[in-house]
Amino acid sequence: MSLPEVRLQIAAVTLAEELSFTRAAERLNITQPGLSKQIAELESRIGFAVFVRDQKRVELTEAGHVFVRGCKDALALLEKAVRTGRATQEEIQPLVTIGHSPYVDPVLVSALLGVHLPLYANLRLRVESMFAQDLVHSVLSAEVDMAIIEEPADSPLLTLVPLVTEPLYVLLSTDHSAAHLASVSFEDFGKVGWMMFPKRANPTLYEKVMEAGKRAGAVPVEVHHYVTPHEVIQLISENFGVAIMFKGIAQQLERNDLVARPLTAAGLQVNIRLVLRADQSSRLVNEFGRAFLKRVIPQGQQAEISGQLLLKL
Template sequence: MQNIDEIFHVGRTPYADPFLVSTLLSVQLALFPRLKVELISRFSMNLVDDLLAGVIDLAIANDPPESPLLTCVQIADLPFYIAMSKRERLAQYPSVSLDQMGGRHWVLFDRQLHPPVYDAIIHAASERGIRPLSIQHVTAPEEAFPFVADGSAVAFVVKAGALLMARSGVTVRPLNESSLRLKTCLVCRADDNSKIASEFVRAYMRKMPDRKKHQQLPLPISA
């Protein structure tokens, strides 16, 4: 048993499901009773760089790249959500597809936040001839709210963003596209043999058997 404070540095994407983060913060290790988790928030691609540089010990990241230098355990598989005004015609449906979204102004996260995921959305739309009237880029869901609330645009958001957006006349629907889902993983360095890291990951995963019931947001999602 350890008798000194141990600091465990964990990075998480700001777009992670809040349930996953709260579960992480609830982890306690019998072998390390004085373990302190230091949580930082970074975009997923930056988290991978921080892991490889040894700045953090563990990360909750969305769709991390495949690499022999990383060990990844998937902990969530969620749809994107489309935030829209309650007055939007699409609000009558329980879910929406890309095919229904043509001819509208889109608000989409900036490509630099996650290039592979951004490119997947644009490629899927292009392949099917789905053309938005325009695309406005944001770095946080709050930036999209005014455009959605006044009915001038629809916005792509993840679960955390959907929870923030569903208020004051804005409603949210899941995007029903099997090829466009956000996979969240617990990521560590493949060469990390520390006892703390292995014990922490095991303890975290033991808390996750019922995670599926926390993943899909109840419908309708509106304020």
Template sequence: METRELSYFVAVAEELHFGRAAQRLGIAQPPLSRAIKQLERRLGVVLFERDSRQVTLTEAGAVFLHEGRKALDAVAASVRRTQRAGQPVRKLVLVMKPNTDGGLLGDILAAYASEPESVGVEVLMCGIGEQAGLLREGQADAALLHHPFDDTSGFDVEELRVEGQVAVVPRGHRLAGRGSIRLADLAGEVLPRWPGMPADAPTGPVVHEAAQLLQLIALGQTIAVLPESAGDELRSELVCVPVSDAVPIVSMLAWPERSTSRSLAAFVRVAADLAAKHRQSESTFAPVRPARSTPQS
């Protein structure tokens, strides 16, 4: 199967209109229709239900759209990574949200710099929920992700830290003086929406980055449940209240599966070693499961 065929299918599946899809692709509609019919014959399944009024995806088509997008993203990512690997000056790009490293990154970068296989590290800051996408697109070599919030499919991971969650509220909030709360205590509160959340998610303001969120909380527009490390650099008008029954947050270093980069392997080893030492010195951290795999060196 050619990437051209996948691109044709994805365009039709996203537009659900052959004319708009043809215009988007810059081709005539008849060859696009023929290409889709040929694709269905080769796959042996119907991808679209068509009538005079509309085009809809079949169940098989919905699955193929999900998988086709991933395949096209993987091809584009491989091109970007290959181009970056061929640059005269090598570097490792790490993507993360601001203030989400649990205080580890400075030590990791210092220790990594002394490794024989180290290269320069560029830290790419991004908005909420963007790290995994940038890593999949090949714009980064590794990312700091957080379970259960980030999708780690297609990545190998090294778990670095496990922490509880806290409710971040204004000092005058009804929950501010509590020693701890449960999730049920948040009933009726306005909670923020992150980009890409489903339609049945909270109906509060859409938040794209941490500074915006803290400003909205300070203004009384919302509250938020965040990892407990969010309290390390909290504004003076905000307080953290532990949420006793919230699921733990696992901070992890992620990279593309089956990576063979020696410089990335060295970075993962350094991060894992320092995270283990950090856990030993901080008795409040929960035990962390072993990593799934590391890049081959």
């Protein structure tokens, strides 16, 4: 038997509260198979069943009731320890940890890195790049203080601050028949391959893209997945197809032989959010969040957003 990781304890507590893999997976912003795998791993590590489950219901075992109560107590103590330690650290050497996906608009990352707080002259920033689901877990477990995430799932444990809503973009060769258009649709792609961010990077958005393509009757010859956006440059130049990307990255990759065009398709607007724990109480983190939002949100919209937050603008 080995002690389960915090992420597994959080999975057990969430499933115990929801008694539904569907609802628990949505709260955790992971897939149902992913949650099932975590619960199986947890039970394997601790050596007993926490849940009894079949196709219709999920219930806690007697041992599971005791275990989940212990997890809640342990997570509360861990959270208190993190807060106390962070408060002490802020007094000695202030640090804010920021997360973002590899595909987020570089302009937003630059705005974060450009924040200066007069009261924290020695402020240090640590930046972590992860996929969307990992970022959500890192915020929940206090591994990062805040993160910029595309299409995060709603959760009562999180504060989601709207930053920008924008279309996905398509990067294509200037030789492509749609290169002259101001915007492109799936029908404009033709019979070519699609280059996509990997599904694990953002499962929700990935499925939206594929479903929108099906509705439009567009079927890729094949799908290529890129991890680093720059990988698509050679693939496009060698006629492997078109790349579906986030706006900021696509525009950054434009050059003489490549153009970036917005993708017009119903339901494919990307909502980018600043994500914090709902109970975030660090004065430093709140000050930093306020300063960042003032840099990226137009003055007239700041009053609308301030009512949602612990960090008042």
